[in-house]
Amino acid sequence: MEQKTHKKVATYSLSLFFLFVFVGLFLLYKGAFSTVKLKKIDGIVLSSSHMQTFGKYTDDKRSHNILLIEVQGINKILGIYAGTVEQAEKLSKELSLVAGTEYSFLVDTTLVSPIDVYPGVRTIKLGNETVYQDTNINSQTFFGWLTLSIAIVIGLYYYSFRKKKFES
16 A cells, blocks of 8 residues: 555544544443433423424424423423424323323433423433333443444554554
8 A cells, every 4th residue: 555545544544433432432421321410300290292393304204303391380391302203192192291290300401402492301200100211321322332342443453554554
């Protein structure tokens, strides 16, 4: 290989390595976001509905939907990211929050939304019973480890590439 090609391969592989390490660590951090760091909100549910809220696509297959939960005494509406229209309708039926009942919500306030909503409801409890638990956390942890594994492979490729270059 030419000198320029060696340099390009080394630069790209090293850049990819750091990118994958960063993304993997971020996903692991978000997946391991403990319930201690989540904001606990207790309140009486006034209403719950699903609403297509944001995204550049408006068709049912690619739109972003949030299940909105209005709670008494809270300025912002709470929300659960629900994916497509079908997923939002399924979640709305499964959840079926009763208006006028007091629930406890564990909310990740680091998530942002283009509308005035806390979209990071991770857990909903009615007394000691868990009514809703976000399963997305497990997938974030899985993809975090997967991304770090890819970073290791890229790092080993970079190391072997550099080793071969200096041996010749």
